[in-house]
Amino acid sequence: MAKPISMEVWNPSGKYRVVSTKSMPGARWIRLLTDNDCRLEICTDPKTILSVDDILALIGDRCDGIIGQLTEDWGEVLFSALKRAGGTAFSNMAVGYNNVDVEAANRNGIAVGNTPGVLTETTAELAASLTLSAARRIVEADQFMRAGLYEGWLPHLFVGNLLKGQTVGVIGAGRIGSAYARMMIEGFKMNLIYYDLYQATRLEKFVTAYGQFLKANGEQPVTWKRAATMEDVLREADVISLHPVLDKTTYHLINPERLAIMKKEAVLVNASRGPVIDELALVEHLKANPMFRVGLDVFEDEPYMKPGLADMKNAVVVPHIASASKWTREGMATLAALNVLACHLQSFRGQQLI
Ligand SMILES: NC(=O)c1ccc[n+]([C@@H]2O[C@H](COP(=O)([O-])OP(=O)(O)OC[C@H]3O[C@@H](n4cnc5c(N)ncnc54)[C@H](O)[C@@H]3O)[C@@H](O)[C@H]2O)c1
Numbered sequence: 394m395a396k397p398i399s400m401e402v403w404n405p406s407g408k409y410r411v412v413s414t415k416s417m418p419g420a421r422w423i424r425l426l427t428d429n430d431c432r433l434e435i436c437t438d439p440k441t442i443l444s445v446d447d448i449l450a451l452i453g454d455r456c457d458g459i460i461g462q463l464t465e466d467w468g469e470v471l472f473s474a475l476k477r478a479g480g481t482a483f484s485n486m487a488v489g490y491n492n493v494d495v496e497a498a499n500r501n502g503i504a505v506g507n508t509p510g511v512l513t514e515t516t517a518e519l520a521a522s523l524t525l526s527a528a529r530r531i532v533e534a535d536q537f538m539r540a541g542l543y544e545g546w547l548p549h550l551f552v553g554n555l556l557k558g559q560t561v562g563v564i565g566a567g568r569i570g571s572a573y574a575r576m577m578i579e580g581f582k583m584n585l586i587y588y589d590l591y592q593a594t595r596l597e598k599f600v601t602a603y604g605q606f607l608k609a610n611g612e613q614p615v616t617w618k619r620a621a622t623m624e625d626v627l628r629e630a631d632v633i634s635l636h637p638v639l640d641k642t643t644y645h646l647i648n649p650e651r652l653a654i655m656k657k658e659a660v661l662v663n664a665s666r667g668p669v670i671d672e673l674a675l676v677e678h679l680k681a682n683p684m685f686r687v688g689l690d691v692f693e694d695e696p697y698m699k700p701g702l703a704d705m706k707n708a709v710v711v712p713h714i715a716s717a718s719k720w721t722r723e724g725m726a727t728l729a730a731l732n733v734l735a736c737h738l739q740s741f742r743g744q745q746l747i
């Protein structure tokens with residue numbers, strides 16, 4: 394087992410030992426735990442990604458509940474160790490839980506929580522930012538300016554794509570996909586085509602009502618279509634944003650065959666999970682199609698990019714920051730603490746937790 398790693402301790406005399414593998418924004422989550430008789434231990438090790446051995450050392454001999462991160466591998470080894478340490482609750486500080494083996498948690502009697510909702514708008518806003526940055530070549534133009542290359546206005550300088558009246562395609566029209574669709578429809582009057590396993594009824598109703606509003610005001614109404622296949626979205630849309638969960642059905646959902654059917658000047662955005670795109674195939678596609686642009690928040694082998702991606706001018710890349718607004722990150726931390734309290738510490742029954 395790895396040597397014990399550095400910890401910051403809050404409320405040392407608390408009855409329940411709760412561990413957080415990372416420091417998280419805000420003070421509310423700390424207050425919630427310490428006000429509810431928890432001894433909170435926050436790992437302060439500077440290592441960005443903790444290994445399974447590091448986390449085993451954090452769990453130790455006694456741990457009632459633990460808050461972990463999406464970069465960690467939560468499987469049988471950690472859940473059985475948590476069970477042996479007397480723990481019954483784990484919360485990921487993320488809505489995505491592809492890093493968590495829920496069956497292993499169930500086998501060990503560990504309740505699992507995630508942090509949906511508080512990051513919906515923030516993540517959708519970042520997807521919208523990536524869409525605009527890619528469509529209007531913002532990063533390329535910024536680099537050109539800073540390099541002192543601007544000699545004056547030119548008709549062909551950094552010509553990109555107009556969004557208004559074009560079609561936005563959303564794959565995975567859940568909370569974030571629907572919020573993104575609304576932003577693009579309301580903000581840029583784009584038409585919608587979406588693909589999801591389930592019907593996005595509220596989104597459809599919104600687009601219908603907004604279309605009627607535009608028409609009543611003498612403007613071109615927006616439209617929506619639920620696609621029968623993902624390929625229909627890829628063929629028809631000018632902008633495609635990916636928002637599904639990552640599981641077996643969405644792994645490499647964007648592959649060479651599907652890239653080939655997309656418009657040559659399409660914009661592809663991914664703020665879901667990296668492995669939803671076959672990133673090596675994407676690099677080849679970007680090389681062969683300089684007018685095809687992508688905006689990526691997530692990568693197949695984080696923190697790394699596949700060879701060649703960093704050299705592509707038609708790619709905008711940011712380091713998994715889609716949920717990084719202060720309000721959202723504090724909300725995620727608060728939800729994670731509540732998950733541990735609500736799932737695990739039965740003695741708090743009846744207490745006001747918020
Ligand atoms: N980049 C980031 O920082 C960031 C932030 C938040 C969430 N995410 C990712 O976004 C995902 C979505 O979050 P959400 O809150 O919108 O979740 P959600 O559950 O509300 O939406 C996911 C949608 O994907 C759909 N889906 C599942 N399998 C599909 C398939 N095979 N084809 C098409 N659609 C499919 C589901 O039906 C659902 O509507 C998370 O699971 C997470 O991985 C990333």
Ligand SMILES: O=C(O)[C@H](O)CO
Binds near residue numbers: 487512
């Ligand atoms: O799934 C999530 O919540 C994100 O990737 C981080 O906010």
